[in-house]
Amino acid sequence: MGVTPGPALCLSLLLLATWPDITTAKGQEVSQYSQADLQQMPGQSALDIISHVAGFQFINSNNQRGLSNAAGNILINGMVVMNKSQSLDQVLSGIAIGQISAMQVYLAGHPFNAVSQHTQVINLQLDTAAQPVNWQIAAMSHAGQQQPAALSLQSNVQWLGFLHQWQLRGEKALWQSDSDYSELTPAGQTYLTGSERYREDYNDASIGVVSAKTVAGAQWQFSSQLMQQRQKEHYLQYWSEAGQHDSGQLYNRNKLHQLELGLDWQQQRDSGWVWQSNALFRREQRAHQAVNGGAASGQPYIQKKRSTEQALKISASEPSLAWQPEVGLELSYNRLSANTDNGQSGYSSVNEIRAEPYLAGKVRLAAQWQLYSRLTAEQSRLQSHSAERYQSSNFYIKPLLKLSHHGADGLNSTYTAQVKVEQLDFNDFMPSQDAYYDRQQSGNAQLKPEHIVELRYEASYDAANSWTANAQLHWQKIRDTHEYVQFADASWGIANAGSSTVTGADVKLNLDTGWLSDDSELIAEYEFRHARYADPLTGHRGLSWMPRHVVEVEFRQTAVGYAWGLVLNLAERETAFYPGEVYHEQRLEAVQLYLEYALPNGIKLELEVDDLFGRKRRYQRDVYASDRSGALAYRYFSQEKNGTSLQLTLSGAF
Numbered sequence: 001m002g003v004t005p006g007p008a009l010c011l012s013l014l015l016l017a018t019w020p021d022i023t024t025a026k027g028q029e030v031s032q033y034s035q036a037d038l039q040q041m042p043g044q045s046a047l048d049i050i051s052h053v054a055g056f057q058f059i060n061s062n063n064q065r066g067l068s069n070a071a072g073n074i075l076i077n078g079m080v081v082m083n084k085s086q087s088l089d090q091v092l093s094g095i096a097i098g099q100i101s102a103m104q105v106y107l108a109g110h111p112f113n114a115v116s117q118h119t120q121v122i123n124l125q126l127d128t129a130a131q132p133v134n135w136q137i138a139a140m141s142h143a144g145q146q147q148p149a150a151l152s153l154q155s156n157v158q159w160l161g162f163l164h165q166w167q168l169r170g171e172k173a174l175w176q177s178d179s180d181y182s183e184l185t186p187a188g189q190t191y192l193t194g195s196e197r198y199r200e201d202y203n204d205a206s207i208g209v210v211s212a213k214t215v216a217g218a219q220w221q222f223s224s225q226l227m228q229q230r231q232k233e234h235y236l237q238y239w240s241e242a243g244q245h246d247s248g249q250l251y252n253r254n255k256l257h258q259l260e261l262g263l264d265w266q267q268q269r270d271s272g273w274v275w276q277s278n279a280l281f282r283r284e285q286r287a288h289q290a291v292n293g294g295a296a297s298g299q300p301y302i303q304k305k306r307s308t309e310q311a312l313k314i315s316a317s318e319p320s321l322a323w324q325p326e327v328g329l330e331l332s333y334n335r336l337s338a339n340t341d342n343g344q345s346g347y348s349s350v351n352e353i354r355a356e357p358y359l360a361g362k363v364r365l366a367a368q369w370q371l372y373s374r375l376t377a378e379q380s381r382l383q384s385h386s387a388e389r390y391q392s393s394n395f396y397i398k399p400l401l402k403l404s405h406h407g408a409d410g411l412n413s414t415y416t417a418q419v420k421v422e423q424l425d426f427n428d429f430m431p432s433q434d435a436y437y438d439r440q441q442s443g444n445a446q447l448k449p450e451h452i453v454e455l456r457y458e459a460s461y462d463a464a465n466s467w468t469a470n471a472q473l474h475w476q477k478i479r480d481t482h483e484y485v486q487f488a489d490a491s492w493g494i495a496n497a498g499s500s501t502v503t504g505a506d507v508k509l510n511l512d513t514g515w516l517s518d519d520s521e522l523i524a525e526y527e528f529r530h531a532r533y534a535d536p537l538t539g540h541r542g543l544s545w546m547p548r549h550v551v552e553v554e555f556r557q558t559a560v561g562y563a564w565g566l567v568l569n570l571a572e573r574e575t576a577f578y579p580g581e582v583y584h585e586q587r588l589e590a591v592q593l594y595l596e597y598a599l600p601n602g603i604k605l606e607l608e609v610d611d612l613f614g615r616k617r618r619y620q621r622d623v624y625a626s627d628r629s630g631a632l633a634y635r636y637f638s639q640e641k642n643g644t645s646l647q648l649t650l651s652g653a654f
Contacts, residue, residue, distance in 0.1 A: 029406060030110075033103040035127075042556075042563030042596050044136065044604055044651045046100060046124055047092035050074065054510035054521075055107055055460050055468035056120055061088035073118035077126055079264065080115060094167060096134035096154060098653055101127040107460050107470075108412030109370060109404055111319070116360065116372055116402065119414045119458045120470070126165070131156050132653040142645035143176035149647055165210040173202040181619075181638035186631065194239030198640070201232045218267035229256040235436065250435055251291045258284040272320045282309040290435035299343050301433045307336040307426070324362040331355050336426040342433065346386070348443060350429040354380040368407060374400040378421060384429050384445035394448070396421045410463065416456040421449050428482070428494040437621070439578070442491035451479040468510040476502040481533060483544060486579035486627055500533035500543060513555070520557040526550070535577065537628045544576040567592040579627045584620040603652040610645045 041052050050058055061072040061081065071080040072088040081091055102125040110121040138149040154167035176199045183192040208225035233252035238245070263279040283306075290301040315328030337349035360374035376398040384390045400418040407413070424447055431443040456474040463469075483497040504527070511522040527550040531543040542548070550572050556565030573586040591612040597605045621636040 029106070029108070031105040031107075033105070035101050038097055038100055038103060041097075042558050044097060044596075044606055044649065045093045046074075046095040046097070047089055049097060049100070049103065050092065050122055053105055053122065055462060055470050055508070056105060056122065057470045057472070057506065057508050058089075059118060071115060073115055073121050075112060075115065075121060075123040078112070078123055079266075094152065094154070094169065095124070095126070096136070096651065096653075098131065098134050099126050099154070099156070099165075101125050107462075108414065109406050116362075116374060116400070119402075119404070119412075120460070127156065129156065134651070134653050136649060136651040138647055138649040140172075140174065140645060140647040142174050143643055145174060145176075147174060148172055150649070162211040162213045165212075167206075167208050169204075169206050171202075171204040173200075175200040175202075175642070177617075177640050177642035179638050179640040181636065184635045184637070186634070188635075192239055192241040194237060196238075196638075197236045199234045203230045204228070218265060221262075221264040223260075223262040223264075225258075225260045227256070227258045227260075230254070248293055250293075251289075252435065253287075253289040255287045256284060258282065273316050273318050275316050276314075278311075278313045280309065280311045283307070290433060292435060300341075301435060302341045303338055303430075303432075305336060305338045305430070307334075309334050322363060326360040327358070328360075329355070329357045334426070336430070338430045340431050342440075346431065348384075348386040348430050348445070350382065350384040350426050350445070352380055352382045352424070352426075354378065368405055370404045370406075372400075372402040372404070376400070382424075386429070386431075386443060386445045388445070390445045392446075392448070396451070411459065411461045414456075414458040416454070416458070418454050418456075420452040420454060422452060424449050425494075437583075439581075440491075441493040442487065442489075444487075444493045444495050447482070447494065448480050448496050450482055453477045466512050470508045472504075472506040474502075474504050476504075478502065481543070483533065483535075484576070484578045492579045498534060498536075500531060502532075502543070502546075503530045504528060517557055519559055520555065523554045523556070525552045537579075538577075541577065542575065545574050547572045547574050561598045562596060564595045565593070567594075577628070580624050582622045582628065584618075586618040588616045588618070590615045601652065603650060606649040606651075608647045608649070610647075611642060612644060614641060614643055616641050 038049055041049055043049050043052065050056065059073040074081060074088055074092060076095075081088055104123040104125070106121045106123075108119055110118075112121055112123075115121055133153055133155040136150065136152040138151075140147060140149040150169070150171045152167065152169040154165075157164045157166065176197075179196040179198065181194050181196065182190050184190050204227070206225060206227040208223070210221065210223040212219065212221040214220070231252075231254040233250075235250040236247070237249070238247045240246075259282070261281045264277070266274065266276045268274045286305040286307075288301075288303045288305075292299075309332070311330065311332040313328060313330040315326060317326035318324065332354050333351070334354075335349070335351035337347070340346045340348070356376055356378050358374060358376040360372070362370065362372045364370050378394075378396040378398060381393045382391065396419075398419045398421060401416070402418075403415045405413045428447055429443050429445055432441045433439065454474060454476045456472065458470075458472045460470045461468065478500045480496040481498055481500040482494050484492060485495040485497050486492045487495070506528075507524075507526045509522075509524045511524075513520045513522050527547075529546050529548055531546050532540055533543055535541050549570075551570040552567065553570075554565055554567045557563065569587075569590045569592075571586060571588045573584065575585075576583040590610075593609040593612050595607045599605055617640040619636070619638040619640070623633050623636065624630045625633045
């Protein structure tokens, strides 16, 4: 999904060389790709290019409030991408390859303090010269229906001394599936059977402009974005119970309107200190409506939300000193309010003021060893209002130590110890309803953030270009774990529910398979998570919505004028533990095929086939009489099937 690049696209202070040159600056090993190298790689966007970097493990951004630690491990012109409207992979998919003049790849030991939490980093250098308009148009076919899928225009323009990077984009998506379901008694006897037809229509439109200029040695950048999203869901159900037949419908409508403004400033003084300031303003409105039984019947569930985010970060660093000091301060204000109507109206809100000063430094201990340390203090004040008012003030100290070793034998290792405080999801403070499964959460106005102690080991190894491996192992001790609990008034929602531990591993292997087929490669990725939480109802178990195993295997081949690949996603399973229910969701194996051809006049054609052989999903609900400590009331099974979808994309420039 392509989108407008966000408010951190600044002109770079970094000078790039050409690939395959390997240079070392202050001990950082960097691979450099020129624009010619990038044009030879398959794909149409920056995201496609990054997926072809052997040994690199892409880390997506998150939607955390504020400007610290919310970024992934991709930089643009040496700056963090702080677009809150879309995730990092969406931003990258909206940047055409023709816009990228060069790329730096750091598999270990990068010099960017702004992403010190990541070991591997890629820096994309965008072309600052005025260029033709890059265009992309796509159409899709799914469930026997054909429709436009995307239209995008983007370019750079010099005007009034500013370089303006602009993008217009519209997107449509269609999803349709069929399900068979049944409900069983605790003894295993089926008393209800049914079928369901599901359809989802999604529309997204955005316009964004990023304007940059250098004035008196300082780099200024202003960004703005308008976005609108609409989603419609329709469930049509038929069921039979005790010889009686009936039907029903459910409608869901979601709308989003968002405005985002950003300001970035950076300057290097004669003293050697680099000063940087970032500011962000975001306002959005959301509307959700759910109706059971059709638009003219049933009591609708209506909720309207308004949110505002304002953040300012000021930092200074001195990279020429031996310990490369950095000092900074972030201030932020965030507010979310909701009006909910489900037969009776209700108002709820939450706002937070937060200050985060920090001090960091990096020092080389030996020729191959480097230590990075950071000490962050967080002071926050939170106020919430629902049935009653609640106010809290919290102070946290968050240390980070990262020891890196860059081996001459191709093995790079990083050892990390840190204390993290996860940001609160303001939506957990608000009431919500899942109309499909008739789940109504009351919201919790007294949530505290999760407090995490983490140990992590990361390693990357390059075996003389025949294979590359990257691995991450981590252990976490979580205090004030967020889980679903039942409150004293019999309502339920997310709450702080004791302690838990999580052990995890992420492994990525790139294997050169030229012995099998010329210019081919096999990529395998595996994620493992094991959580242990002391559930007061059922004893030790995993955490809700945490899959235990995730496996993806891809084979691709690149040749002159074309490329193709096959992707296999193995089955994965997630479980959620509600007070009165245990819910299982399993997605079975899926296969994706993609092909890309270079056409005359610089035009590229890409064909993507999702769910090549169809795909199935299985759902199971174990519903209890009161909570999970009581007797089983009934069991629900459902198997969803969807067909193949095809998308054809053309891209070029004029």
